[in-house]
Ligand SMILES: [Ca+2]
């Protein structure tokens with residue numbers, strides 16, 4: 001089976017996605033990123049090189065991962081992108097203050113396109129990150145945004161996004177912003193921006209593009225305080241539409 005068929009818009013192939021994914025990966029259901037193993041006592045020399053992270057009230061956030069929908073890492077970097085080369089290794093644990101969790105789960109989502117082509121905006125925070133049919137929402141072409149209301153101000157440590165990971169495509173002009181007002185008029189802060197030529201008018205970004213993978217893209221939000229999280233994109237290397245499977249916001253209520 002050609003994994004290239006497993007993409008939004010190809011409905012005939014999508015029904016076989018789960019079967020194919022199961023065949024590709026015998027690992028069923030969700031995989032939780034492993035916490036680091038207990039380390040032996042460090043010597044004074046190595047300890048001096050590392051931040052005192054583990055002893056400062058920090059712990060790895062636990063991200064339940066969907067099944068990989070394809071094998072291996074992409075070899076051909078799409079032309080005209082700044083895409084970062086995949087490491088081929090699992091993402092290192094991400095440390096955040098203890099008690100940090102996904103505060104976007106089940107929260108309301110609005111979008112610039114309120115009539116999605118496929119699916120609905122609620123799919124973005126329903127906790128389901130698998131790549132198969134019915135798991136993602138498709139919005140119209142061009143620059144579009146989606147926005148999650150966390151309900152109240154939170155300290156945000158990480159945002160993990162899965163646009164569509166059925167194949168190793170690259171979404172264009174991904175911009176992640178936060179604000180305290182739903183219209184993003186005042187105190188808008190940009191957490192991630194890979195729109196390096198400012199096509200979408202959110203400012204010149206300095207971040208890199210990235211391939212879609214089952215482990216999603218994690219952005220370090222560094223404890224920024226905000227109620228609303230907004231993500232922009234402008235189609236992908238596959239087509240002009242904009243897709244989301246899930247967005248997680250790791251944080252805790254701000255005092
Ligand atoms: Ca989902």
Ligand SMILES: [Ca+2]
Pocket residue numbers: 173194195196197198199200
């Ligand atoms: Ca651009």
